[in-house]
Amino acid sequence: MHAVLFASDFDGTLSHGQEIDAQTLAAVSRFRQKGGRFGVCSGRDPGTLKDELSQHGLACDFLILMNGARIEAGADCLQEKLLSGWEKALPLLRARCLFFTMLSREEAYMFRSGKVRTAEVSAGEQAYIDAIGRMYAMRRCAEELAAVYQISCRTQDGRAAVALADELHRFGLSAWPNCEYVDVVPKGVGKAPAVAAVAAHFGVASGRVYTAGDGRNDMEMLSRFRGFAMSRAEECVRRAASWTVKTVGEALEQVCGEAFA
DSSP: OOOOEEEEOTBTTTBBTTBOOHHHHHHHHHHHHTTOEEEEEOSOOHHHHHHHHHHHTOOOSEEEEGGGTEEEETTEEEEEOOOOSGGGGHHHHHHHOSEEEEEOSSEEEEEEOTTOOGGGSOHHHHHHHHHHHHHSEEOSSGGGOSOOSEEEEEOSSHHHHHHHHHHHHHTTOEEEEETTEEEEEOTTOOHHHHHHHHHHHHTOOGGGEEEEEOSGGGHHHHHHTEEEEETTSOHHHHHHSSEEESOHHHHHHHHHHHHOO
């Protein structure tokens, strides 16, 4: 039997409102029992993602963190890349973002605009902000961080996010817009090359690699591999995928019927 790999985005794809439905949890378990390699491919940091996966009791064969800045397979770190040149973009980020978070290995810096109102921060965003504060040593200045993996930004809306990403590209930075958010990552880092690296590590042919996502930062991995877009995703995201489904569980049931038949 040939190896099969499934990489799922987390927020808005695998998890909805910090919940993973029972059908999807059961489908992940069946997929792995059949020999499939399952993992999460997210813009999330190691601390908050691992904490949520643990709460759901969800075991993974690999984790693609911070859009691929760090890749883990079991106890092995397959890739770790740090962001450079971010200092020159700080004035732009402070002018355009409602808030942003900069993550180092064990430290973090968080900026919050004086213009942001409490009502503009969703419950999920506040939970994430609180979790970052619990899991990382918070620094008062960005310049105090010894190294940076990623900068996660929240803008006013999707149009503002795309505009910010375009401006960050002019600074020579890699930026991935997704709805009202933008992730600034090391040069050459992205979900698609990260999934390819994991597939190579496990010896899985590209034609046996499946992906699932709901955002613009998922489009490249959805089109490069056998992609499932969430039905609530933007039209451009759905067009990038081979199939549209409501849940990751639904996608995994299809893969099990196709790949392990």
